[in-house]
Amino acid sequence: MSGFATARQKMVDGQVRTNDVTDTRILDAMLALPRELFVPESRRALAYLDLDLDVSEDGAPKRYMIKPQVIAKLLQAAEIVTTDKVLIVGSATGYAAALVSRLAANVTATESEPALVAKGNLILGQLGFTNVSLRAAAAAEGDGAGAPYDVVVLNGATEVAPERLFEQLGEGGRLVGVFAARKPARATIVTKSHGDLGHRALFDAAAPVLPGMERVPGFVF
Secondary structure, three states: OOHHHHHHHHHHHHHHHHHOOOOHHHHHHHHHOOHHHHOOHHHHHHOOOOOOEEOOOOOOOOOEEOOHHHHHHHHHHHOOOOOOEEEEEOOOOOHHHHHHHOOOOEEEEEEOOHHHHHHHHHHHHHOOOOOEEEEEOOHHHOOHHHOOEEEEEEEEEEOOOOHHHHHOEEEEEEEEEEEOOOOOOEEEEEEEEOOEEEEEEEEEOOOOEOOOOOOOOOOOO
16 A cells, blocks of 8 residues: 555544544545645645645645545535535635545535636546536635535635525535634534525534635724
């Protein structure tokens, strides 16, 4: 077994399974997907550590792949099925989108940094994925042209209510992400039923806030 393959197995066994991720489809996808390819070459040795990993190029705005256990638990909570149409928000280089593409029928992913969109599409093409595409768009805007979605996944945290993303959920749709409007930040699932939204906290979690989804500071006298 190669060094990266060994690290991948240790990540799944030591970080993901031990955090109550039992969906074998997610575990199998994480074992199969070479996470290191989504990371700049200078940081590939960090690809399987339990951290939010900066995947931006030197000098570019910081963008992250969130911790393996956090994205795995979010995907498990979303209960994605093979007929679902999924939107990934803040996809960075596309690792989360690639994971979801193994679970769902169709995946659209947005990323605010065009250079990362190009890099992500190149990686996904090299790996042979055909049911996922990355597009340049602000995180808070989502991708209304492709709505409605069965599932929306935030690849990061939000400090504000993502109203435009809620609007893009179909009936019975689920949005999962880390909500950080107050402390402690919590991974949360939002479900749409008969036009109404229900929120349920899943677990305490921390993740970098997605660009454009930061809280606007209030006026201070």
